[in-house]
Amino acid sequence: SIKIIGQYTNKDAQAYFAYDSKKSFGVTVSHLRFGDKAIKSTYLITAPDFVSCSTHSYIGRYDLLKGIKEGGVFLLNSPWSKEEAFSHLTRDMQETIINKKIKFYNIDAESLIEKQPGLRGKGANTVMMVAYFKVSGIIPFEQALEGMREMTKKTFKKKGDDVVNMNLALIDAAVDACEEVIVPASLDGVCSADPVKFISDDASEFAKKIIEPSMRQKGDDIPVSAMSVDGVIPTGTSCLEKRAIAPRVPHWNSEACIQCGICASACPHAAIRTKLIEKENLKDAPESFNTIEAKPNANGEHFKVQVYCKDCTGCGVCVDQCPANKNPEKQALTWSTIEKEEAACEVVNEKFFDELPDNVMGKNTTKTIKGAMLRKPLFEFSGACAGCGETPYVKLVSQLFGENAIVANATGCSSIYSGTFPTIPYTTTKAGRGPAWANSLFEDNAEFGFGMRLAVEQNRDTLRTFAQKVIENEKTPADLREALTEALTHFDNSKTEEAVAAQDKAKAVLAKYADVDCADLAKVRELQDYFTDKSVWIIGGDGWANDIGYGGIDHVLAQNKNVNILVLDTEVYSNTGGQASKSTPTGAVAKFATGGKKTYKKNMGLMSMSYGYVYVASVALGADRAQTLKAFQEAEAYDGPSIIFAYAPCIAHGIDMSKTQTEQKRAVEAGYFPLYRYNPANEQPFSWDAKDPKGSYQEFIKSEGRYKQLAKTNPDAAEELYQKAEEDAAKRMAVFKAIGELIK
């Protein structure tokens, strides 16, 4: 709208946008001003003439009509008719509309968009724009229409005539679709919607004082005095959001399920999960709580797939990946909606599922994906894009090692979706164990994590020394001496079940003597968490790893300390909109490489291997889940530096985001992305884990937008670069396949 007014009229225009940091379905508030005089307001709008709401789910969540002027206009996108729309507003909105004599219009954008299936659900903004010009009368509607048409042609030209035409058709359809909603004269007998409750009454102070207002877009009202003095904030809070943003959610059909756990491993949002449930725990299950008998079965456990509807983004990755979805007659995962699932008591089921004991393994172990997926994800409901290729890896780390993990996160998508204030996707077990997380700078993250490792070692050394002192002290009571001695027995192998039991015991006995005034004992108490060694994870994107943080990574790898580096390889700087990194392969189009990247994808795996004492793996979850799982476990177990390069499809790739896991498989099969592990602990350290390419390299890259678009903008260069891309990849593969013999 602002562009059209700015370009096609004499009016002055100004636009401020206030974003949140969610990458999927984030909230954007556009503050737009128009006028015949120059605009000099350098602040957001507090008293609007016109309020437009593009998603009816915002009703009851945000104070939509705050400050609206007497006689103003409210435009809503909802499926409701002009008769019912008013009754779907909250009481205070209804009062404002009546008291301030607001004109209320509604348009059903989704129904118009559905008629253009090629738009794949996109176009709400276009519809709202048409409605805006229709209703506001800010400029003659014919003039606006012409402007919108021209703009549409310009904007979508690159995407082809089809897309242009569908958008033009959408504009035409929207012209007469806007209805003035019937507003009753009084509220007597008029229904209204309840405000959405974000935070339950038994939630923490932090949730009430910080999260609640932030979620309501009232973060600016929080006083500084309410903030944490040292920047530490609680984890386990993303589950409070229940954003209910998914236009579609999967429904589990238990009878078709083969209990593979793939849906849970693939979901970028931890919104679909699997659990084993011991029989006696099913006693109090709600009637709607369907389960199936677990296979294999140890003690009559049941198996369940649970969808967390209000946390799901509707990305479709689980549905795409479910192996029991091949037969269209009998599918394990089918599409439903939040409303339907809620009606089918899925929210009640979810609550019961959530409260059931976690990590019941039955006959399974974490050596299989199925087994690993029986563990509770300690990374859930992040704000990553729907379908993101990065988050499943972070979730996997949390499931396997989360209870003892400390994470150093480089700036990038992962720092945004992992550390979005005020809710944090990292969470804890019911016993309160879970990852600690921090983000320093883009460039120094490896060093930051290395420092964590040194601190852990220092603290553990100190703990051992002081525990020894207490043990040797004659005055120490026998039970304390015994408990500490036992805990120290497990000091060097401190994450086994036995070890954890001994540590818990020691902590309990320490608590018993909390009042004893002894400096040595106090030190042991202070450091008691360090009886368990920590698993240090240093996480970031390929831009961090290959470019800006590479000097640090190289230095940290060389120091031969036990840290685990996870490189989420989207082959571009995703968080800032897709700039080329040294990991961008030949021929790919990216910002700063709009003519296709001319140089080779940096072979950081080989470079890391050259040290000989660094564990190195290259994985793609969707291509080989077992290999990925193995690599993560080997990396963690290796008593030295480890680095994993994990292939992560991304919105920047120009692909169907419901197929990000399948895309990984295609990439590996085309010989595009290598799978290997280099484990210095093995006699024969290198293993090449991919099968010989069976797909066509060219076909693969030409199916992705980031490569395809070059053929449109520069066809000659494209063919040459595609060829070079294939050769470069082939070279890389050849090096790897032969390298096993070399670097031992």
Place this chain on the structure above:
Amino acid sequence: SIKIIGQYTNKDAQAYFAYDSKKSFGVTVSHLRFGDKAIKSTYLITAPDFVSCSTHSYIGRYDLLKGIKEGGVFLLNSPWSKEEAFSHLTRDMQETIINKKIKFYNIDAESLIEKQPGLRGKGANTVMMVAYFKVSGIIPFEQALEGMREMTKKTFKKKGDDVVNMNLALIDAAVDACEEVIVPASLDGVCSADPVKFISDDASEFAKKIIEPSMRQKGDDIPVSAMSVDGVIPTGTSCLEKRAIAPRVPHWNSEACIQCGICASACPHAAIRTKLIEKENLKDAPESFNTIEAKPNANGEHFKVQVYCKDCTGCGVCVDQCPANKNPEKQALTWSTIEKEEAACEVVNEKFFDELPDNVMGKNTTKTIKGAMLRKPLFEFSGACAGCGETPYVKLVSQLFGENAIVANATGCSSIYSGTFPTIPYTTTKAGRGPAWANSLFEDNAEFGFGMRLAVEQNRDTLRTFAQKVIENEKTPADLREALTEALTHFDNSKTEEAVAAQDKAKAVLAKYADVDCADLAKVRELQDYFTDKSVWIIGGDGWANDIGYGGIDHVLAQNKNVNILVLDTEVYSNTGGQASKSTPTGAVAKFATGGKKTYKKNMGLMSMSYGYVYVASVALGADRAQTLKAFQEAEAYDGPSIIFAYAPCIAHGIDMSKTQTEQKRAVEAGYFPLYRYNPANEQPFSWDAKDPKGSYQEFIKSEGRYKQLAKTNPDAAEELYQKAEEDAAKRMAVFKAIGELIK
């Protein structure tokens, strides 16, 4: 002295040291204060009671007695007797001594040191210390003597009993060696020394106003207004210094010389040079100017080896390396002294040699070391340590590419010896062409040089565009059009003799039209130097390359631009005293790795090769001069990024510095340092250039102080680490030898 007074008396002591930045024979002024009261002076001494001069060559150079107090003491180290010493002072010193009633003592330290040959010339400080205590009477001499003995035992303990005993013997010998010099009552008929003339009368303003006072240690007196406003200072000034510091200098015996040029290639200081001289140019030669007939011979040229006595450091590398020195009866290079050589007119010879035409090649080309050494070094007389392993490589770059070189220098030894204010070792040809040099920061040097490359490309593009415009302009005179057209013909291959001739012609014609008022022409004139492409060299040490600047190097290599990176690999941070870098090999003792380095020497060569389009070479001049030469030439010729790892023995290695070139040979023969070249321009890019190891790895490392000392401090760990060092090196070699097949 200060330590002894501080430790063995109740007096307070204070010491300030003022150093210059020369690494060999630099000047240090020690400002020492003692007293019974606490010392609170926070400034240097301006009115000393006592002046001690450790080198008689300082007489006439520095204002040694400046500010000395009435009745003070002057102590000199010189070979002169008490009768003659006074007459060797300058007139103003003599006057000061008489007028201020200064007591003047002399001691001949060198004659005492010579009696302890195991000290290899070291010990002047010890002798001067004894003399100081004897003469000053600051504390009872017996007490001082005891202190000196104890200190000596402590200081040299690590080096073995032998060294301790020799130093104790030196102390004993010094006790009675100090003589009071006879000072005449008046100066009538007394001889005196002339002040040393640093700068000739026809020298530049810069030399007179900046260099002269700096050389006289009066740099602090130069006003800021005299300094260059943009920091640019002239090159070609180190030759003004003529420090005459060498206790011994080589003498060329022409009859034994086989004209190989090795002495010139090996000299770290460019103080021994070879030239071909065309016959007619010998006409005016001084009688003492001996030459031999050149072989091979084109037109009756003569060959000459010239020693620049006053620039030589006496390091001995040339004498060690001369292949015609095997037969003790008939050696091409034998030892002499500056005095003897001066008497034999070598200074006159040098002047004549210097003024002869440079770069006369006869039948030679730069494809051989002999040929390359016929070119004038454009890097000369730096302040590097005597025998330094780094400088011969820098000199080689200057000889081969110096006329068109731009150098970006990382902080480190090379930035110190290359950019020592106010004299600069980089110099020019007689025609005024030579390297431009700059030093930015330690960490960003690769980026700094990369920026130079981009600037050169930008300037050349602009030049080409504007030259084209001038050519196409109807008003352009024919000769200018022709000259510019010809210069542009050579634009893409701009360093050939023909190209340079065309460029010179174009510049001459441009000068002719200097008055024409045309903006396009002005631009061409401004950028005329860019008709010749530049050779960009990015130079630094292994600490820079492997650690602190590595992120930048990696990024620059990846950009695929034509830059040449030279890594001077001393395997430690030399400039700051020998800290471990990632290039330090397993087992070597360095600062921060005093127990021997535990990890592998980083294989940066392999890492660089992994790009596939980076020229990579590993060289050791003393091991294979031809391979080194080839690598430098290939790197420069390669139209893309190049990196050369050059092995450089250093004082930090604990070796005989007269054998730094031989040490390189030993290192390669022991399989310690690899020789290879990876040239992406070749069909088969990789070539392994070292022969199979014939020396023993263990023997080699145990012969160097940096390894050997571990066996003393920690024998058990030493054996294990030595073993690991050998294995690590063997692994590296195996990788390289097989890699040729892999990375193509």
